[in-house]
Amino acid sequence: MRIDHRVVTSAEPSPDAARLRDPRHLPFVVGALALVTLGAFENRATLAILPTVADHLDGLDLFGAAAAAPLVASVIAMVVAGQWCDRRGPAPALLGGAALFAAAQLAMAAAPTIGVFVVGRLTAGVGEAFLDIALTVMIARMLPAALRPAMFGAMATAWVVPSLIGPPLAGAVAEHLGWRAVFAGAIVLMAPAMLCLAPSVRRLRDSAPDRAGASGSTEGSTEGSSSARARHRAAIGSAVLVTLGLAVLAVGGPAAAGDTFRSAGVLALVVGTALVVVGIRRVLPSGTLRAARGLPATVALRGTQAAAFAGAGSFIPLMLTQVHGLRPAVAGLSLTITGLFWAAGSQLNGTRLVQRRTTTVGRMRLSLGLIATGIVGPVLLALDVIPVWCGLAVWALAGTGMGIGSPTLANHVLTLAPTEAQGRMSSAAMLSATVAQSVYVALAGAVLAGGTDPAPRLALVLAVAAVLAALSAALAPRLAPPVSRRRLPNLARR
Numbered sequence: 001m002r003i004d005h006r007v008v009t010s011a012e013p014s015p016d017a018a019r020l021r022d023p024r025h026l027p028f029v030v031g032a033l034a035l036v037t038l039g040a041f042e043n044r045a046t047l048a049i050l051p052t053v054a055d056h057l058d059g060l061d062l063f064g065a066a067a068a069a070p071l072v073a074s075v076i077a078m079v080v081a082g083q084w085c086d087r088r089g090p091a092p093a094l095l096g097g098a099a100l101f102a103a104a105q106l107a108m109a110a111a112p113t114i115g116v117f118v119v120g121r122l123t124a125g126v127g128e129a130f131l132d133i134a135l136t137v138m139i140a141r142m143l144p145a146a147l148r149p150a151m152f153g154a155m156a157t158a159w160v161v162p163s164l165i166g167p168p169l170a171g172a173v174a175e176h177l178g179w180r181a182v183f184a185g186a187i188v189l190m191a192p193a194m195l196c197l198a199p200s201v202r203r204l205r206d207s208a209p210d211r212a213g214a215s216g217s218t219e220g221s222t223e224g225s226s227s228a229r230a231r232h233r234a235a236i237g238s239a240v241l242v243t244l245g246l247a248v249l250a251v252g253g254p255a256a257a258g259d260t261f262r263s264a265g266v267l268a269l270v271v272g273t274a275l276v277v278v279g280i281r282r283v284l285p286s287g288t289l290r291a292a293r294g295l296p297a298t299v300a301l302r303g304t305q306a307a308a309f310a311g312a313g314s315f316i317p318l319m320l321t322q323v324h325g326l327r328p329a330v331a332g333l334s335l336t337i338t339g340l341f342w343a344a345g346s347q348l349n350g351t352r353l354v355q356r357r358t359t360t361v362g363r364m365r366l367s368l369g370l371i372a373t374g375i376v377g378p379v380l381l382a383l384d385v386i387p388v389w390c391g392l393a394v395w396a397l398a399g400t401g402m403g404i405g406s407p408t409l410a411n412h413v414l415t416l417a418p419t420e421a422q423g424r425m426s427s428a429a430m431l432s433a434t435v436a437q438s439v440y441v442a443l444a445g446a447v448l449a450g451g452t453d454p455a456p457r458l459a460l461v462l463a464v465a466a467v468l469a470a471l472s473a474a475l476a477p478r479l480a481p482p483v484s485r486r487r488l489p490n491l492a493r494r
Contacts, residue, residue: 020143020150028142029151031196032135035098036158038193039128042105042186044166046121049174049182056179059114066118068250070125072243075434077129079239079283082427083232084130086420090137091204093423097130098194102187109183120183136426140414142200146355148414152407153350156343163339238282242435245275249442269446273439280435284428294481295416295425301472301479302409302429303436305368308469309402310437311444312375312462313338316395318448319382319458326388334392341396345403360412361476367405368473374398375466382459416481440465 020029047067054063084093100123107120139151170182249272281289287296313334320331348354349363358366377394380386409429417425444461448454 020147020154025143025147027196028138028200029154031193031200032138032151033154033158034193034196035131035135035190036155037162038186038189039101039131040159040162041166041189042124044162045170045182048167048170049179052174052179053117054114057111057114057117059117062114062118066114066121069118069121070128071434071438072247073122073125074129075243075246075431076236076239077126078133078427078431078434079235081130081133082423082425083235085133085137085423085426089204089207090134090141090423091201093130094134094138094197094201097127097134098190100124100127101131102190103127105183105186109180109187132430133423133427136410136414136430137422138200138204140419140422141204145415146352148411149355149407150350152410153343153346153348153403156346156403156407160339160343164336235283238279239431241275241279242283242431245272245277245279246435246438246442248272248275249439265446269443272442276435276439280431283431285425288428288432291475291478293478295413297475297478298409298412298416299425299429299432301364301475302413303432304468304472304475305371305402305405305409306433307436307440308368308375308465308472309371309398311440311465311468312378312395312398314437314441315444315448315458315461316378319378319454319462320388322454323382323384323458324388334395337392337396338399338402341399342403342406345400346407347403348400349404349407360408360479363404363408364476364479365473367401367408368469368476370401370404371398372466372469372473374401375462375469379459379462379466382455382462384455412479440468 020026050063050066054060054066059066081093081097084096104120104124104127107123108117111117111120139148143151173179173182173185248268251268284299285296286292288299291297291300316334317331320326320334345367354363374395374397377386377391377397380394381388381391410426413425413429414422444464447461448457
């Protein structure tokens, strides 16, 4: 694949260029957006009724496990899905993810105990990871490059309605029909989405090469297959290390801030961070941790962007309740603002005018600048020096910046990655975001857990997130691939 050594800009569509609404693209677009919307509803609805489920199944002691299960499962599943998509194409991963997601909803709907429900949540995390990676690769295979930004913008918008009405709707269903009906309904809604995607799946399966055995001689094929299996096992083992590291961080953070188990908590933070760093190096492109030009820098920025944004957004409701004494329903407005302005930024980023007049580097500088500026609002709110409405208005800038930057990086990964590595590179980018924000939130939680006055600690956590976004903006020029080396970064050599 030929890549211009200058910063990759989006393809400039001709006046008669295709649109997402064109008949040849519409079934895939509708099916993909339906799956994204369904996943968003399931995510928001489950979080809303999870306390009810735990209480009904006498499983409050496993409430935390049920809440964290999808994230734990998704780390390993993303690695598996990326390699599966590269070996067999995205169609098998999509079908497998849909089957697992449906099975998970059935298990949760019929769960007799909280243990079975947690297993269902784990299965749902695997299914959702498979669907996320498969849909991302399908966007690269099914749509022309000029339409990808608009598609990523539409996918971000698909989260808006579920974020706004998902929790109250799930609560109403749980109250009138029982909480099990929430999960049973998701199975029914998946069928039409998969029917829309059926033509795309058939096309992909008919055109997918068998890469597992595509290496020339029999001896070379055997050696190549053995090497691929070894890399596959090593990647999964590394993902397991990352998962263990995140679990240790989640436990060690609060303990490190306490008095009883402070030493053990600090040790857990050190061990957890070490496990994450050692594991993540084997599943990210070579050079990611030093933001080497091209794909490594793209994957690195995906992580720092997510850490800065989620590191701030995760603690804004807490800050509004603890510092300003707002009710949870009012404090939750920050999440609504995030969703609305994220979608607005994604729609703006997907317009042809923006894609023609701007570059990838320019959009990422703007994105990270808006995120850094937007976080200043919550910092000042934590210090109680501006009104709540003013702080949330400034935070809207961060949502807009994330809406611009997230699809820009997702599309840039597909642009730089060779076709045979789009699955692994997409999963690496998603994994970078997931792990970075999880580590930041865990370490920030340790900072917040100690002391009696939360305001200065919240201000510190938010300020560090703003600084991280500002520093990340300086890395934006490294998104351009190197002039002399345009090969895919080695995933194994560090």
